[in-house]
Amino acid sequence: MQRHIHRAAGAAALILCTLSTTSHADTRSLPIADAHIHYSHDSVELTPPERVVALMRAANLKFALVSSSDDNGTQLLSDIAPDLIVPGLRPYRRRGETGTWFRDEGALEYVETLLATNRYATIGEFHLFGDDADLPIPRRIVALAVEHNLVLHAHSDAEAVERLLAQHPDVKVLWAHSGFDGPEAVAAMLAKHDRLWADLAFRSDVGRGGSLSPEWIALFTAFPDRMMLGTDTYTPERMYFLPEHASNARRWLAALPTDIAEGVAWRNAFDLLMPHWQANRATTACELSSDNAVVLSESPLITVTPLTEPEVSQPFSAMLQICGSELHNAAVRLDGSMPSHGHGMNYDPEHTVIADGDDHMTVQVDGLVLHMPGTWAWQVELRTDAGRTTATQAFSLN
Amino acid sequence: MGTWLTRARTASLAGHHRFGAWALALVAAFIAPTELKAQTTFSDDETARIAALGPWPQSVPADPGNALSGQPWAEALGAQLFRDTRLSGSGQIACISCHSPIQGFSEPRRVALGAKQHVRNTQGLWDIGLQRWFGWDGGADSLWAATLRPMLSELEMAGSIDHIANRFRGEQHVIDAIRSHGQDPAALSDTEFTVFLSKSIAAYLRTLTSPQTPFDQFRTDLLSGNLAGQARYPEAAKRGLKRFIGEANCVVCHVGPKFSNGEFHDIGRPFFTGVGQVDGGRYAGIQRLRQDPFNLLGQHTDNPSDSDARKTRTVTLGQSNFGQWRTPSLRNLSLTAPYMHDGSIDTLRGVVDHYADIDPTRLHTKGEAILKPMTLSDVERNDLVQFLKTLSVAERD
Numbered sequence: 001m002q003r004h005i006h007r008a009a010g011a012a013a014l015i016l017c018t019l020s021t022t023s024h025a026d027t028r029s030l031p032i033a034d035a036h037i038h039y040s041h042d043s044v045e046l047t048p049p050e051r052v053v054a055l056m057r058a059a060n061l062k063f064a065l066v067s068s069s070d071d072n073g074t075q076l077l078s079d080i081a082p083d084l085i086v087p088g089l090r091p092y093r094r095r096g097e098t099g100t101w102f103r104d105e106g107a108l109e110y111v112e113t114l115l116a117t118n119r120y121a122t123i124g125e126f127h128l129f130g131d132d133a134d135l136p137i138p139r140r141i142v143a144l145a146v147e148h149n150l151v152l153h154a155h156s157d158a159e160a161v162e163r164l165l166a167q168h169p170d171v172k173v174l175w176a177h178s179g180f181d182g183p184e185a186v187a188a189m190l191a192k193h194d195r196l197w198a199d200l201a202f203r204s205d206v207g208r209g210g211s212l213s214p215e216w217i218a219l220f221t222a223f224p225d226r227m228m229l230g231t232d233t234y235t236p237e238r239m240y241f242l243p244e245h246a247s248n249a250r251r252w253l254a255a256l257p258t259d260i261a262e263g264v265a266w267r268n269a270f271d272l273l274m275p276h277w278q279a280n281r282a283t284t285a286c287e288l289s290s291d292n293a294v295v296l297s298e299s300p301l302i303t304v305t306p307l308t309e310p311e312v313s314q315p316f317s318a319m320l321q322i323c324g325s326e327l328h329n330a331a332v333r334l335d336g337s338m339p340s341h342g343h344g345m346n347y348d349p350e351h352t353v354i355a356d357g358d359d360h361m362t363v364q365v366d367g368l369v370l371h372m373p374g375t376w377a378w379q380v381e382l383r384t385d386a387g388r389t390t391a392t393q394a395f396s397l398n
Numbered sequence: 399m400g401t402w403l404t405r406a407r408t409a410s411l412a413g414h415h416r417f418g419a420w421a422l423a424l425v426a427a428f429i430a431p432t433e434l435k436a437q438t439t440f441s442d443d444e445t446a447r448i449a450a451l452g453p454w455p456q457s458v459p460a461d462p463g464n465a466l467s468g469q470p471w472a473e474a475l476g477a478q479l480f481r482d483t484r485l486s487g488s489g490q491i492a493c494i495s496c497h498s499p500i501q502g503f504s505e506p507r508r509v510a511l512g513a514k515q516h517v518r519n520t521q522g523l524w525d526i527g528l529q530r531w532f533g534w535d536g537g538a539d540s541l542w543a544a545t546l547r548p549m550l551s552e553l554e555m556a557g558s559i560d561h562i563a564n565r566f567r568g569e570q571h572v573i574d575a576i577r578s579h580g581q582d583p584a585a586l587s588d589t590e591f592t593v594f595l596s597k598s599i600a601a602y603l604r605t606l607t608s609p610q611t612p613f614d615q616f617r618t619d620l621l622s623g624n625l626a627g628q629a630r631y632p633e634a635a636k637r638g639l640k641r642f643i644g645e646a647n648c649v650v651c652h653v654g655p656k657f658s659n660g661e662f663h664d665i666g667r668p669f670f671t672g673v674g675q676v677d678g679g680r681y682a683g684i685q686r687l688r689q690d691p692f693n694l695l696g697q698h699t700d701n702p703s704d705s706d707a708r709k710t711r712t713v714t715l716g717q718s719n720f721g722q723w724r725t726p727s728l729r730n731l732s733l734t735a736p737y738m739h740d741g742s743i744d745t746l747r748g749v750v751d752h753y754a755d756i757d758p759t760r761l762h763t764k765g766e767a768i769l770k771p772m773t774l775s776d777v778e779r780n781d782l783v784q785f786l787k788t789l790s791v792a793e794r795d
Contacts, residue, residue: 028697031704060704247701313530313659315708341767346661347712367708371661372650 025261027250031062033269034242036125036176036201036230039066039073040095043236049076052239056084059246062266065230065273067125067153069095071114083307083317083364086277088122088153089114091141098127098155102137111141115148121277124153125176133163142167149276151197158189165193174272177201177232183219190223197272200264201230207252217255224260228269278355278362293321296380296391300324304334304378306368310397313371320351320363322382328358330384334365336376339394345369370397438636440620447643449621454614455607456655458527461541462706463699466579466597467604475575476602479595484565485549487513487556493548493599496520502733502790503606508741512548513556517671519741522734525727527604530660530709534723534739535683539710540699542593542600543692549596563588566595593698608730612788613639631788634777638785641778646753647768648782657728657789662719665753665769666760667738669721679739680722684715718762732790746783754779 039052056064067088068074078085091107092098101107111123123145128138133156145152146168154161155176164173178186178198186198200206206216220227231238231245253261292309296302301323308316320334333351337344347369355362370376376397382389440448466472479485483492496510497503503523510516518534526532532544548554549562566572567583576583576594586594612631619627642648653659662680671677678685687710692698694707723739737743743752754774761769774782 029695029699029704029707057705058701060701062704243701312653313661315705342762343718346714347709348714350708350712366705367712369661369709371659373653374650 025254025256025258027253027261027265029060030250030253030261030265031060032229032246032249033062033064033266034059034231034246035065035174035199035228035269035273036232037064037066037239037242038068038090038125038233039077039239040069040236041073042095043068043233043239044073044076046236047239049073049080052077053081053084055239055242056081059243061242061246062270063274065122065153065269067122069093069097071118075118083366086121086273087118088124089118089120089150090124091126101126102128102132102135104137108137108140111144115144119280120148120150121273121280122151122153122174124151124174125155126153127155128160128164129157130159131163133160134167138164139167142171146170149280151272151276158185161189161196162193165195171195172197172272174199174228176230177203178227183213183215187219187222190226197226197228197268199228199230201232202234207248207255210248210251212252212255220256220260220264224263225268225271227264228266228272229264274354279360294378294393294395296378296393297389300327300382300389302380302382302391304380304393310368310370312373312397313369315367315369317364317366318368319354320365320380322361323359325359326384326386327356327361328385330356330361330382332361332363332383333381334363334368335379335381336368336370337379338372338374338376340375341372346371373397438633438640440636440640444640444643445620447649448617448639450654451643451649451657452614452617452655454610454655455525456528458525458604458607461527461597461600461604463540463694463701464542464597464600465700466594466601467541469579469601471575471578472598472601473605474602475571476598476600478571479599480602485555485557485562485595487558487561491555493545493555496554497523500733502730504734506735508736510554512551512554514553516553517677518739519736521726522730523603524606524608524730525656526606528656528727529658529724531662531683531724533683535679535686536662536724537683537686538690538692539687539694539707540600541603542597543690543694545600545603546593546596546692549592559592560588562595563591567591590698593692597700609791611729611791613785616788632784634781634784635788636785637778638781638783641782642785646772646782648753650768651725652728658725660725662722662724664718664722664761666756667723667740667742667752669740671740677739678720680724681715681719684713684719687713688715728786728789730790732787746786747779750774750779750782750786 034056061084063084063086065086065088066074066077067090069090069092071089074085074087078087089111091101091111093107093110097104097107123141126141132138142152142164144150151172151174152164153174153176154164156164157179158181161173161175161179165171172195175189175196175198178200180203181189190196190198206212229249231242233239233242249265253265256264293303293305296304303321305319305321306316307318310316318334320332322330322332334349335344345368347367349365349367352364352366353361354364374397375394377392377394379390379392382391461467480493483490483495485492491512496505496512497520498505504520507520509518510520521534527541532538532541533547538544538547549557550559572595573583575598576586583591613635616628616631618624619631651659651663669677669679687693690696694710699707731746735744735746737746737749743749753769754772756769756771758770
């Protein structure tokens with residue numbers, strides 16, 4: 001792609017070229033967070049979850065916010081790719097309830113039942129416009145979002161967004177499709193409401209032709225940490241658009257400075273959604289309900305939980321969790337070794353802090369490769385204001 | 399043993415049909431007396447370990463960063479280019495010159511002889527698409543980068559990017575292929591043009607999946623309880639297999655269906671390449687990888703995936719990497735003699751002897767603790783050889 005840009009003769013292209021070789025982002029390998037994926041009943045019938053995950057990985061997604069009608073599709077994906085899926089709870093039992101759910105007690109019961117069973121990061125994406133946002137069922141949804149630490153994912157006009165935000169001082173809204181409003185209108189809303197974020201799902205007007213208009217660049221520059229990407233897989237076929245959607249986004253993100261491009265590509269979604277998701281899923285981690293968690297220390301409680309079953313020489317990811325006190329400013333590293341062989345791994349795995357509180361810390365560790373069968377040991381090094389702690393625990397790999 | 403195996407290899411050069419029948423006759427003659435002894439059986443644990451050595455074949459993932467991978471037209475073009483001497487600087491060396499199909503895409507020389515004398519043994523190419531790293535030192539992180547390297551290496555094909563591009567720019571079938579990929583050949587730089595050729599060859603190499611072997615058949619028969627089938631697997635091979643997955647610890651590194659963990663180890667082989675000259679193995683490979691403009695972090699990678707490139711970002715370089723070599727697959731081993739990174743062992747029996755009689759003082763005290771001398775009788779050593787031979791297809795059409 002860059003080749004064609006460099007060979008183009010137009011003045012605008014020359015400016016782009018100059019900028020892209022100085023301060024602008026090389027986005028070719030930029031990971032993407034996709035904040036707008038549905039895997040609804042019709043899609044489940046046509047595409048198995050393993051294929052969906054393969055498409056997401058082919059698109060180089062860092063993670064995906066998935067909400068589905070019904071919720072089954074989201075759970076299917078979460079089961080096989082817990083490192084990739086951030087689940088959202090959609091108040092729809094079937095597709096086609098977009099215009100009725102906010103007056104339907106059954107939809108509310110459905111949401112309450114699932115909230116008692118599963119864990120989520122968001123409620124949505126739901127469709128809600130104008131003063132319908134103040135009807136009893138949407139008001140109850142807002143209350144549930146606050147009670148369960150969930151972000152609202154609203155396909156709404158500006159009026160409904162403002163009505164939702166006004167219902168509780170803690171509620172946050174991810175504005176689906178940025179309301180299909182223009183960049184100036186979106187900027188005005190973001191300036192007015194600091195609890196509002198916006199996704200760009202199904203917005204062909206962003207990055208049309210592989211370049212960004214000055215208005216969109218101005219929006220991303222003014223609000224570098226509030227905008228994020230999304231595909232919107234509203235039909236089963238559209239799941240197969242995930243890789244192209246990501247590639248296309250990388251093309252126009254190249255017009256932005258590196259920091260802003262990374263923010264829109266994944267970091268803004270990460271910063272908004274991951275603290276909610278990890279806090280909600282971590283209530284079980286500190287209680288040690290996971291069967292495959294390896295406990296390295298009881299106090300502080302340090303656990304390593306592989307996200308997929310480790311196999312010899314196959315790269316995998318794990319969650320490293322620490323529950324204790326005075327963890328603010330803590331730094332932590334996970335390593336693996338074979339004590340009886342006198343060596344460890346051949347890779348320095350990548351650590352991403354997902355939740356970082358005073359009494360709880362969650363770190364995703366990617367690129368673990370245990371290249372021989374036998375007895376391995378996890379080793380964790382924890383540095384806090386109080387000093388350095390190490391913990392180790394042996395485990396067997398067959 | 400050494401003598402007749404060497405002769406068998408020579409015979410295979412003349413005609414591998416004849417070699418298969420002849421070798422089988424020899425094997426039968428050798429194992430016949432031991433067939434009379436007690437039958438070898440496998441415990442549940444051993445059966446599980448054997449199960450983990452299959453099934454075969456495995457599905458081959460796409461070559462990372464290669465948009466041509468899996469495209470039939472690219473595979474066909476790559477198969478032609480694999481045989482094309484014009485890729486080399488002299489116009490006289492093709493990939494196939496050293497990677498001979500009837501020898502498992504390797505050659506009988508100890509070390510390769512390309513444009514100049516090489517210091518490493520030519521590796522076989524069967525099942526290469528299953529590898530994580532490529533080359534004895536893992537200096538390439540994709541099959542297409544591993545394909546480009548010998549084209550440009552002054553020891554091997556000694557081509558150059560501009561010569562290769564210029565030679566093929568007039569080739570209609572190459573131009574058609576590039577156009578069918580949606581690109582304008584004239585707009586490609588020489589580097590991009592040459593990378594396109596290497597990606598086509600890599601697409602072809604990815605299709606080189608080796609067939610099922612007598613071992614695979616035995617594994618199937620063992621798991622399905624087919625006693626008649628199990629009885630057809632030579633008793634000596636069964637004993638060798640038992641030791642391979644058991645006390646000999648071979649399976650610790652030669653693990654899984656491809657009989658390789660894909661990583662790097664020092665097994666106590668010398669790595670001097672001449673007086674005062676040393677081949678640094680994996681250490682040099684990681685350095686080469688990091689400097690390679692064609693690695694998965696570089697600009698010639700198509701659709702770069704964060705998880706594909708993670709290995710390149712995160713691989714560590716340490717003292718112990720000096721003199722480590724990639725664990726090779728053991729499939730089709732009978733075809734690819736001689737053995738080791740420098741071809742310094744002629745026969746499978748020699749390989750077994752190396753491990754059984756390993757010199758612990760060659761290994762660092764912090765080195766691979768599973769490598770210890772074993773007291774093995776002549777028969778026990780040959781059992782391992784007989785097992786290893788069942789990882790190859792003895793006869794092919």
